Amino acid sequence: MNIYCILLDWLTSAFKICTQTKDYITGIVSSENELKHLLESHKRASGTFYTVWSDDSQKKLKVTPRCLWQVEDYSEHIPLSVKRRVIYACQHGKNYKTQTTDDLHTEHEYTRRKMFHIQNSKKVDCPAKLYVRYVVRYDQFAVSKTCSRAKKQAAVKGVLESLKENTIITSEIIHVKIPLTEAHKNHNTSQNCHFSNNIHHMVRDKIQEYVSLGITSVPFLKKVLKTFVQKELSEMGSVLPHSEDPSYYSSSHVIQNYVHYALVSEKYSGFDQLLLEKKIDEWKLADPSAKFFFRKCTENDSDQTIPKFEVKTGDKGFPASEDSDLDDKDTQEMTLTQETFLFIHQNVQQQELLERYGDMVLLDATYRTTKYALPLFLVVVRTNVGYKPIAEFICENETTAAITEALNILKQWNQHWEPKYFMLDYSQQEYQALEYVFPNAQKYLCSFHREQAWKRWARQEVV
Structure with missing residues (x-):
């Protein structure tokens, strides 16, 4: 048994006790902050957590408040009304999400996994509940302790009339009914139960x-x-x-x-996207000739013009096979790119390199360059002093639609760009995107990625 619940030294000074039994203790507090401190102390002392079981706040707003002279065990001969009642159930209470074999559809066969579960659920049908009532007091209609029933009815009538005229003065208290250790059943309430919190x-x-x-x-x-x-x-x-x-x-x-x-x-934080937008403004001031394209995630009303492109359903991507299901999927993806994140950058020096060395282009994506799991694509050409990136873009997902949109924007920025060869890794999405944007260019697979794909295919288990 928990020693804190016997001595009740966990109670805060703001809590005014009304009644106390073996299982529950009731009282009132004056504010939401006092209630927060009280429940926090109770949770630390008892080692139990509670979940919201019922909340009638929306229901109470739709009906006229009912005048009462007593709420649970609280009464001061003042008209009262309960504007909200919240019931918290013990985390080890009744399990309402259980599913038995009888609930499953009888027409479908299934096999149960043979796994040893130490505990399927925390729920052990504990009946303990914590009640919180937000009570409104109508102090100006208070009556004496020995008044007649007629005076109480007149006070209630006065409350209802004042509520209609919206001239009544009220005060609020919070009535709390807290379960003690004896109210909890079928589970431990000692300090040892902290380990599962x-x-x-x-x-x-x-x-x-x-x-x-x-x-x-x-x-x-x-x-x-x-x-x-x-x-x-x-x-x-x-x-x-x-x-x-x-x-x-x-x-x-x-x-x-x-x-x-x-x-x-x-990953899709609007705050970080706002910082990126400000950073782009700084880059534009530092290099006015540079080109940027930026679209925030889940934005529909972008001011930037996005080039349109058509998808030929008869063209088969990589690998070219009759059973490819990428046509319908990619066509659907093209209509979804307006909602996704996209960032593209290219400066004048990169455009000059593309114009001079743009016959042979490499396209590759890399991950783990930032704290977000977003693919960073580099468009690279081979120059007389090594390989140099001539454009970069970051899209939300490595899909054919996203890559196609980015490549079309780059093609719009470089009107005379007609590459003859493309080098890429073993990626269906990249291959199909290049087929859509540059159908006349020849595509080659990187030797390293080709051998890597062979090894992965050879290690696959035959089902």
Whole structure:
């Protein structure tokens, strides 16, 4: 049994107790901030998490408030109404998403994987629930403790009339009913249960904040988060976070996972795209002759003109076979490029190199050049002093449609560009894009990538 729940020393000073039983304790707080600190202290002391089971806030907005003289065990002889009620269920409560073999369609055969699961779910049908009621008090219609029923009815009538005229003065309190240790069933509520807790939302947000600043070092983040918990989170509530609680003191592996989630979530960050847009403006000022094309992700109303192109459904890409299904797929992709990210750059020096050495062109994509998983394409020519890039573009996905659009824009910038040969790696998307834009150019596969493709094909298992 949890010693904190017996002594109740986890209760905050702002919580005014109404009643207390073996299973529950009820009381009131004055503000949302006090409620936040109270629930935080309870979570640290009991080691339990709660999920929202019911919230009738939208329903309450559509109906006239009902006047009451008592909410649960709270009564001060003042008309009251509940504008919102939120019920939080224990994370080990009833599992509403279970699926049995009887729920599966009988017409389809299936095989169950023979895997040993230590625990299928955290749900063990715990009945404990935490109730939060947002109560509105109509203090100007207060009555005495020994008043008659008629006076109470007159007070209620006055409340309803004032609500219609919108002249009533109100105050708000929050009534809370908190389950104690005895209310929890079928699971442990001691300090040992901390080991299965998820990361705290404020710790997760702190990781997101540092990752957005470019800080991804796990050892550094671990030290910073420890200081954050001890100095800032410890002030919330009267109970300090347990030193072994992974929701506050996460392991390096958990921090690394959330760093990855933060990087992935920022892949299409509008903030970074705004910074890139400002950077392009700076580049244009430094080199007015350079050409840029930039389209933000999920933008429909771009001011830049995008060249149109047609896709011949009869042309077969790489490899040329009758069972290729790329025609319909690529045709559909062409209509989706207006929504995707695209960045293209070429300066005057690169245009001059393209005009002089543009007969033989190399096209290749590389990854892991930035924190985003976006392919960076380099268009390269061989000069008298080595290989030089004559254009660069970054697209959202390495698809035929995206590459075709970028190549068409480059072709529009260089009207006299008619390459004779293209060298590329073993990529169907690149091959088909070149077929659409430069159908007369001969395409060659890089020897290294060709041998690499052979080896991968030879190692494939025959099914």
